[in-house]
Amino acid sequence: MSSHPMAGSIERLTGRYLILLGSDEANAAQSHLNDMAGLKLQSIGGSEALQIDEISIAEGEGIVFHELGVAVVNSPPDQIAAVNSAVAQSSALHLMEPERYVHTYGTVDLDYLRGYRDAVNHLYDTMTGAEPGGGGLGTRMQDIAYDESQLSWGLQATRVPDSRFTGRGIKIAVLDTGLDLTHPDFTGRTIVSQSFIAGQGVQDGNGHGTHCCGLAVGARRPQHLPRYGIAYDADLYVGKVLDNSGRGTDAGIIAGLQWALSHDCEVISLSLGSAVERGQAYSAVFQQIAARALAKGSLIVAAAGNDSDRARGKINPVSHPANCPDIFSVAAVDRSLKIAWFSNAGLNPGGGKIDLAAPGMDVMSSWPSPDFYKALDGTSMAAPHAAGIAALFSESAPSARGRSLWAYLMQRAKPLSADSKDVGAGLIQAPLA
Template identity: 55%
Template sequence: GFDLEHSDFRGRAVFHRSFIAGEQVQDGNGHGTHCIGTACGALAPQPLPRYGIAHQSEILAGKVLSNAGSGPDRGILAGIDWAVTNGASVISMSLGSPVLPGEAPSEVYEQVAARLLQRGVLIVAAAGNDSRRPTAISPVGRPANCPSIMSVGAVDQNLKIAFFSNRGSNPNGGAIDIVAPGVGILSSVPMSRRVGRLDGTSMATPHVAGIAALYAQNTGLKGAALWMRLSQTALRLPLPSSDCGIGLVQAS
């Protein structure tokens, strides 16, 4: 969800819809507001500290997870369809579920993502936070493990892989495509605090989505071409590609 009353977003056009039965878009969790803040930020300069990337972007806030943090696939897929119908060129999904080693990606999500990529819509999704490095490292979760969805891992302030970030370890799908900051990320939170810090690949994902939105706005690139631009401009890191993909997303 999204805090529709957040002071930093007053005057900002926010199109919204809830796909959770019995719940409005208004954020009762904090996760969605934080992610939207990272991707989009406030339209006008706000009191310090500043946050957010694509400040001129149009916000489409689809609530597909409940205030408790869960939601069915049908709601997520309906949210994707709603976003595309309303003109989204980048869809940021800070959500997912764990998979077993060797588990294949969801055919349904892959079919949707592949079709949209051809139509010029890029889906970016969180790789998951199931690892406890260095002793336990989990594979990229679903739906980020789909080949046609850009999977995002998390790095810390030292450009090291975050201890919770999943790895591209399944041979039949589920690579990490790119990484972004995901530890101690400052962004908007609902209610009276205005801003707060959170950790997770959920926090890394909107960094990539926000930069993708900037590229789309400034260059007109869409879909697969936008994916390629993100890959070409990423900063290569001295880390295994199974952990960091092509590297650290860059707005250059």
């Protein structure tokens, strides 16, 4: 896992392709790809587990996810034209797009953050003639004071301790690097787990997944205070879709999504993705998956991405797959409820807006042994805050599923002073009654 998420050397495309299939036409699509393009396809349905890495789909082969209407194919260069032709000629095949690598969104450089604060304060002093360090914006840039002896600042800011709901009866899927299954704060919990990474089990060899699981569903009474988890009575579904380096592919995410949907998870949390450029369209494949999830009563919550560098005037669009219109996109704010310097913004028309913001800086949660706890920064931390609170809303109202759950979250948000392109409708808030 990179210590700085804005590294420019990340390879973005795997060389494989995603194909969007027509509604309820997976069998016909599979036949066309076999007959016209010579692809050998494996069909995966329901809760079937499929481990996928960079080499597990051989050349000339592919996988069809029937419930999602998606195929992933590995076509050698001399076969691409035939695949394109098959897509163009068959009504059962809608479009083809390149598969992306995806990675975690967390662990931002705190030294850089301090430099950002100092740069903004210096700019204010220069423009206003204020004495250096003498107040003004520098004072406003200081954090709101929270007493974290019992409760994390993120739980306090989102009013989780005031809620009477616990997530009981709700299933939350966290698709990430897995979970430290030996962590004392998860002892006795209902946990269903599955690895989608070839050669690696669910046990978290990275830490990012354990951190995200802790925020969404961590214990009410952890081994060490403060409490950091939200929906502590929810059933946790852990899908390892990123390897122990924090890297994965679209195919692995799709496999994890189909698995979570087959288990009727009301909330699915994604703290992962890949950067997009200004003007770049969202993935039609992931948009179809998200729309089917909403229709099924499941809400996909995703991190907006850490690709921005606001201290230097660089603000990037919401990343993939959070930029899909039917995926709930979450930005990160700091303790002062200001937009985090790395958090992406809703810049691309037709997709990629921010829906809500959540705590995403200096966020304490669970971590694999021997550390057990760690504070991280990133939109990766904001997304599971939102996912846990979504579970509370799901418990609070039997009708709060899919699109109606989305509406509940938006209606109860706390307005913030920042632009909606940065924080959407505001700061997510837990249901009180």
